[in-house]
Amino acid sequence: MLPYYFSGIPFRAHQVGRKLPWLLGRGDVRQLIKGVYVDTRVPDSPELRAEALSLVVPPEGIIYGDAAAWLHGIDSTALGPEPLIHPRWTFLPRPTVEIEGLLVTTPAATAIELAQHLPRPFALSSLDALLHSQVVTHDELQAAAPAYFATDSTSQAAVLLRLADGRAESPGESWLRLRIFDAGFPRPELQITVDRYRLDLGYPDRPIDGRFLGLEYDSDAWHSSDHQQVRDESRRTDLAKLGWHSIPVRRPDLWGSYPALELTIGAFLCQEPRLPRRW
Known part of the structure; x- marks a missing residue:
């Protein structure tokens, strides 16, 4: 049987009104990101993640932070103690790529910004996950790093970039x-x-x-x-x-x-x- 809530398309809470707590309680829907839900039978995919973000990110908004890493394919467990992704976007210039019609910071920019701002354990696990998934390489991180910190920097991001290793599997x-x-x-x-x-x-x-x-x-x-x-x-x-x-x-x-x-x-x-x- 095909998914029945909005044909498996992600939806906002206001679209089902008072039914949402009931649907969540029954296990019929799950929350994808803050404020966006989908039928539990719909499998995770890059397309589904992009559809979910498109419901909350304004046109021309550049997705960054944990939402960018999530769109690049990283599981939320590598990004923080809370499994729920909070969509973040900006209209300020950023190095970007396009994924499913959405503007998102490049894998290298995403990795370095996470290394700067996440708590240290999650900063490293996000770096490792991005390297392990091969959406970014060490060479690309090294090439992007000078835009964020000096070569001899002892900042959190600089230290963790030197420690990051894509062989880590979790x-x-x-x-x-x-x-x-x-x-x-x-x-x-x-x-x-x-x-x-x-x-x-x-x-x-x-x-x-x-x-x-x-x-x-x-x-x-x-x-x-x-x-x-x-x-x-x-x-x-x-x-x-x-x-x-x-x-x-x-x-x-x-x-x-x-x-x-x-x-x-x-x-x-x-x-x-x-x-x-x-x-």
Whole structure:
């Protein structure tokens, strides 16, 4: 059956009036961006995102910020703690490209502006996501950077551009890498192949007590059930036999206030972490 609310076309709240809370409560519609909704059966796509933004962005408005990154294909989890995108636009000059008839800041401009203005963890995860999706390259970021800061700048954006890595496959991996960087530990290698396994990041060239150190971000979505936890434990046992100590990292480990993660990593690397934590 085809979607039935406006034939699957995104719509504004005023178009359904008092029915909106009822439709949301039934799970018949979902909010795409602030103030715009669509039938839950309509799959996400670049066209759908552009249609949603076209309902709130005025003609000739240039979309920027998290809305620009979202239109370039980045999931909202990489952009901030709130999953809802707030459309932002300007009429001031910006480097732009056209997507589905909409003016949007270029991937490079979008990346650098996010690196300047988002909180540090989300600034890095958005940079990593844009690089991972290959909508922008390191060379393009370096070419665009002088318009925003000096070559020797120590600003947040400049530092994070040097740290950004498109090999990161999830926001959690980006946040974990930032914690390692902030603690003053050596820069880890990413996506390490060990036999039939792959570790998110680690130190394949720094054996401690005969074992290497690997770290893996275990998201709630893929590592919470009893079956998933048994599988993870078996994986860690196999990695230990292959000479690797694997540290599982969950979201509370990254966002909690106690520096247990830094202390654990420091113990294996025989290095005192730089404390206190920055975030």
